Amino acid sequence: MKARQIIAGIGAGVSGLAAWDLLQKKHSILRNYPVLGHARFALEFIRPELQQYFIERNWDGRPYDRDTRSIIYERAKGEHGEQAFGTERDVVEEGYEYLTHSSFPVPEPQETPRVRIGGPECTKPYDMALVNVSAMSFGALSANAIRALNKGAAMGGFAHDTGEGGLSKYHEENGGDLVWEIGTGYFGARTKDGAFDPDMFREKAAKDQVKMVSLKLSQGAKPGIGGVLPGEKVTKEIAEIRNVPEGEKCVSPSGHTVFSTPKELIQFIGRMRELSGGKPAGFKMCVSSRHEVLAICKAMLELGSTPDFIIVDGSEGGTGAAPLEFEDHVGTPLTEGLMMWHNALVGSGLRDRVKLGASGKVAGANDVVKVLIQGADFTNLARSMMMAVGCIQAQKCNTDKCPVGVATQSQRRQRAIDIPDKSQRVKNYQASTVSEAVKMMAAMGVTHPSELEPWMLRRIVGRGMSRSYRDLFDWLEEGELVRGSQFKGWARDWEAVTADSFRVKKGAETTPRWKESK
Numbered sequence: 001m002k003a004r005q006i007i008a009g010i011g012a013g014v015s016g017l018a019a020w021d022l023l024q025k026k027h028s029i030l031r032n033y034p035v036l037g038h039a040r041f042a043l044e045f046i047r048p049e050l051q052q053y054f055i056e057r058n059w060d061g062r063p064y065d066r067d068t069r070s071i072i073y074e075r076a077k078g079e080h081g082e083q084a085f086g087t088e089r090d091v092v093e094e095g096y097e098y099l100t101h102s103s104f105p106v107p108e109p110q111e112t113p114r115v116r117i118g119g120p121e122c123t124k125p126y127d128m129a130l131v132n133v134s135a136m137s138f139g140a141l142s143a144n145a146i147r148a149l150n151k152g153a154a155m156g157g158f159a160h161d162t163g164e165g166g167l168s169k170y171h172e173e174n175g176g177d178l179v180w181e182i183g184t185g186y187f188g189a190r191t192k193d194g195a196f197d198p199d200m201f202r203e204k205a206a207k208d209q210v211k212m213v214s215l216k217l218s219q220g221a222k223p224g225i226g227g228v229l230p231g232e233k234v235t236k237e238i239a240e241i242r243n244v245p246e247g248e249k250c251v252s253p254s255g256h257t258v259f260s261t262p263k264e265l266i267q268f269i270g271r272m273r274e275l276s277g278g279k280p281a282g283f284k285m286c287v288s289s290r291h292e293v294l295a296i297c298k299a300m301l302e303l304g305s306t307p308d309f310i311i312v313d314g315s316e317g318g319t320g321a322a323p324l325e326f327e328d329h330v331g332t333p334l335t336e337g338l339m340m341w342h343n344a345l346v347g348s349g350l351r352d353r354v355k356l357g358a359s360g361k362v363a364g365a366n367d368v369v370k371v372l373i374q375g376a377d378f379t380n381l382a383r384s385m386m387m388a389v390g391c392i393q394a395q396k397c398n399t400d401k402c403p404v405g406v407a408t409q410s411q412r413r414q415r416a417i418d419i420p421d422k423s424q425r426v427k428n429y430q431a432s433t434v435s436e437a438v439k440m441m442a443a444m445g446v447t448h449p450s451e452l453e454p455w456m457l458r459r460i461v462g463r464g465m466s467r468s469y470r471d472l473f474d475w476l477e478e479g480e481l482v483r484g485s486q487f488k489g490w491a492r493d494w495e496a497v498t499a500d501s502f503r504v505k506k507g508a509e510t511t512p513r514w515k516e517s518k
Contacts, residue, residue, distance in 0.1 A: 014035060017034070017035055017038075018034040018035050019034075021034035021035060021037065022034050052066075052393070063316075063361070063383070063393070064361075064363065064383065064384075064387075064393060067083075067088075068363050068364060068384075069387060069393065071363070071364055072363060072384050072387045072388060072429060073387065073388075075388075075428060075429045075432035075433065076387070076388040076425035076426070076428050076429040077425060077428070078428050078432075091460075092460060092463060092464070093460060094460055094461065094462055094463070095459065095460060096459070096460045097370070097457060097458065097459045097460075098457075098458055099366065099369060099370070099373075099440065099444060099456060099457055099458075100444065100455070100456050100457070100458060100468075101443045101444055101445075102443065102444055102445030104445060105442055105443045105444070105445060106442050106445055106446070106447055107442065107447075108438055108439055108442045108447075109438065109442075109447045109448070112129075112130070112434055112435075112438060113130060113438070113448055113449055114127040114128060114129060114130070115127065115128045115129075115130070115355055115377045115378045116128075117212065117280045117282075117308050117309050117355045117377075118280045118308050119280075119306055119307075119308045119353040119354065120353065121270065121273060121305060121306075121308075122273060122278060122279070122280050122281075122308050123277075123278030124277065124278045124279045124280070125280060125308075126159075126177075126211045126212055126279070126280055128158075128159060128355070128357075128377075128378045129156075129157065129158035129159065129378065129430070129434065130368060130372075130378055130379060130434050130437060130449070131158060131362075131368060131378075131379050131381060131430050131433050131434050131437075132153070132158045132159040132160070132161070132179075132378065132379070132380050132381070132430075133149050133150075133152075133153055133158070133159065133160040133161060133380065133381065133382075133385050133426075134161055134359045134380035134381055134382035134385065135161040135162065135163040135164065135179075135181050135214075135216070135219075135284065135359075135380070135382070136149075136161070136163045136382055136385075136386070137162065137163030137164055137165025137166070138162075138163075138165050138166065138168040138170055138171065138238075138241065139165045139229060139238050139241075139242075139409070140163065140165065140397070140407060141386075141406060141407055142402075142405055142406060142407070142408050142409060142410075142413075142414035142417070143168075143170045143414065144405060144414045144415075144417035144419060144422075145386070145389050145405070145406045145407070145414070145417060145422075146168065146170040146171055147170050147173055147174060147419050147423070148389050148417055148419050148422035148423045148425075148426060149176075149385060149389065149423075149426055150170070150171055150172075150173065150174045150175075150176035150178075150423075151173075151174035151176065151419060151423035151426075152176070152388075152422075152423040152424070152425070152426025152427045152430070153176030153177060153426070153430075154174050154175045154176035154177075155423060155424070155427040156426070156427040156430050156431055157177075158177070158430055159176075159177045159178070159179050159211060159212070160176045160177065160178055160179070161178075161179040161181055161214070161380060162178055162179065162180050162181050163181055164181050164182060164183030164184075164185065164187060164216050164252065165187055165188075165238075165241070165242060166187040166188035166241040166242045166243075167180055167188050167204050167207075167210070167241070168241045169241075172207075172209055174423070175209060176209075177209065177211045178209050178210050178211060179210075179211065179212045179213070179214055180204065180205060180210045180212070180213050180214065181213075181214040181215075181216050181284065182196075182201070182213075182214075182215060182216065183215075183216040183226075183252055184216070184226050184252050184253045184254065184255060184256050184257075185226070185242070185244075185250070185251070185252040185253065186258075187241070187242035187243065187244070187252075188200070188204060188241060188242060188243060189201035189204065189243075190242075190243050190244075192243075194253075194257075195257060196257070196258050197243075198271075198275055200243070201272070201275050201276075202275040202276070205272075205275055205276035205277070205279065206276065206277055210276070210279070211279065211280075212279055212280040212281070212282070212308070212309070213272050213273070213276045213279060213280075213281050213282075214281070214282055214283060214284055214309075214311065215256075215268070215269060215272060215281075215282070215283040215284070216283070216284045216285075217256070217265075217283055217284065217285040218284075218285050218286045218288070218313070218331075219284070219286055219313050220286045220313040220314050220315045220316065220331055220334075220359070220360050221315075221326070221327055222323065222326045222327070222330075223285075223286035223288065223315065223326070223330055223331040224254060224288075224326075224330060224331075225254050225323075225326065226251060226252030226253045226254050227251075227252045229249070229250040229251075231247050231248050231249045231250075234246060234247055234248060234249070234250050235409070238250075261299075261499070261500050261501055261502065262292075262295045262296045262298065262299035262499050262500070262501070262502060263299045263302065263303060263499050263500060265283070265296065265299065266296070266299045266300055266303050266305055266306070266307070267303065267305070269281050269282065269283060269305075269307045270305050273308070280308035280309060281307060281308055282307040282308050282309035282310055282311065282354075283307055283310060283311070284310070284311035284312075284313055284357075284359070285310070285311075285312070285313065286312075286313045286314070286315055286331045286332060286337065287312060287331075287332040287336070287337030287340055287341065288331075288332070290340055290344075290490075290493050291493050291496055291497045291504050292497075292502050293340055293341060293344045294344055294481070294493055294494050294497050295497040295498065295499060295501065295502055297344050297345065297347075297348040297350065297481075298348075298494075298497060298498065298499040299499035300348065300350055301348060301349075301350070301482070301499075302499045303499075306350055306353045306354050307354060308354065308355065309354065309355045309356070309357060310341060310354055310355075310356055310357070311356075311357035311358075311359055311380060312334065312337045312338045312341055312356060312357065312358055312359065312360075312376075313334075313337075313359045313360055314331075314332070314333050314334025314335070314337060314338075314358075314359065314360025314361065315330065315331030315332055315333050315334075315337075315360070316333055316334060316360050316361045333360070334358060334359070334360035334361065334362075334371065335371075335374055338356065338358050338371060338374045338375050338376055339374050339375050339473055341356055341375065342356060342374070342375025342376075343375075343474060343475065343476045343490075344476075344481070346475075346476050346477070346478055346480075347476035347477070347478075347479070347480045347481035347482075347485060347490065347494075348479070348481055348482065349478055349479035349482060351478070355377040355378065356375055356376050356377050356378075357376060357377065357378050357379065357380055358371040358374075358376035358378070358379045358380070359379070359380040359381075359382065361383070362379045362380075362381050362384070363381065363383075363384040364433070364436075365433050365434075365435075365436035365437040365439075365440055366440065367379075368433065368434075368437040369437050369440050369441060369444075369452070370457055372437075372449045372452050373452045373453070373454060373456055373457045373469065374454075374457075374469070377449070384429070385426060385429070385430075386406050386407070388422075388425050388426045388428075388429040388430075389406055389417065389422045389425065389426060390404040390405070390406055390416070390417060390422060390425075391404060391406045391407070392404055401413070404416050404417070405417045444456055453470070454468060454469040454470035454473070454475060455468040455469070455470040455471075456468075457469045459472060474487050474490065476490065481494045495508070496508035
């Protein structure tokens with residue numbers, strides 16, 4: 001009798017659902033396929049998990065393939081990132097890149113290379129590690145994730161970029177070296193009406209834990225637009241950190257108010273350095289156009305002043321949420337942007353004064369060595385550091401429902417992060433990645449990143465054909481732009497810009513990159 005009642009109850013429930021499906025007007029599938037149509041929505045809901053765990057191959061997942069994720073997890077746990085039976089990748093496929101080893105490898109250096117950041121105007125230079133934690137704000141990441149990242153940085157002796165969301169107590173709690181970043185909203189150093197507050201900036205930048213100060217011009221995931229934090233997420237704590245009203249929508253404007261020309265940008269970087277007491281000051285950007293890069297270089301030359309560092313963020317980067325069209329179709333990829341800045345600084349005769357950082361999908365030791373060849377002096381890692389803390393690439397960062405507590409403000413969810421354990425994993429991952437990069441360089445016959453050359457990185461350009469980066473791309477000589485470049489495209493763009501505007505001169509012509517020739 002009881003079984004019949006249960007069956008009758010289930011039948012009534014199914015009949016009621018079917019009736020609702022037939023009458024509702026929102027979903028066409030349910031109107032035509034009542035009850036059964038729900039199976040389609042259920043499968044769609046778990047599609048990312050099905051794709052990631054059961055369908056995708058080890059080397060073709062996005063944004064990070066399974067092989068890359070496995071290396072990060074294993075190194076974070078202190079395990080060997082090794083694979084048996086050879087590579088699964090098609091090493092003759094067009095676009096495949098590889099590093100050239102030496103028949104006479106050299107011993108690994110006794111000391112891990114570091115990069116001194118600080119030009120002639122800097123009085124408190126900082127020795128940067130080859131691999132550091134990239135810009136990720138409190139608010140985007142949970143308090144426990146920030147704690148674990150900073151404690152790992154303190155244990156491993158590398159830097160932790162705060163992101164533009166302000167200098168929080170969670171960044172300071174464990175004493176790791178900090179790069180304090182401010183963006184278009186000047187969070188943590190702003191007046192009530194959103195303008196830059198020099199006194200507030202001076203007070204925080206003077207802290208011993210803050211080793212460098214950085215101005216964010218744009219970021220890889222959404223270059224050209226600012227972010228929005230909904231009012232319901234602007235808690236009392238976040239409001240205090242960012243100096244914004246509690247419970248009100250927090251908007252990062254698209255552009256800055258502290259400068260409008262290349263000269264004003266360089267002057268403001270100098271002001272940041274002065275307010276910080278002489279610490280290295282620089283900026284981060286996803287590269288826009290070459291003429292804007294050259295205009296900034298002209299501003300440096302005319303003012304006789306340079307930033308101490310520039311962090312190049314690739315369009316493939318991005319830990320937060322952004323409009324899909326911006327993520328997929330706006331901004332310059334890291335390789336092109338990095339080499340553009342490197343060549344512009346070399347051609348302007350300024351490369352020895354400015355250090356370049358690279359940020360954008362750097363995860364393995366091979367990525368580190370590649371970007372060093374392409375012009376970087378150091379690297380900043382974001383998503384891979386999140387994975388070291390426990391991120392599983394669920395891609396729910398914008399929902400506040402991160403299943404492992406990394407990208408959420410939920411107290412319940414972030415309890416999953418055990419700070420002593422995860423900070424050790426961050427330390428392990430950074431140390432293992434740097435160690436493997438140094439080992440790779442030794443196998444290539446070099447003991448220091450400064451010895452790397454463009455010919456050491458090659459790309460398959462067709463079946464049976466490869467070319468080195470030396471032959472694939474332009475490489476300017478020291479001061480070449482000032483003297484007159486042999487590359488017509490670079491020379492024309494140099495003449496088309498001034499230090500007083502981000503736009504080309506009226507009537508000037510710039511050369512499309514695909515038409516460049518010597």
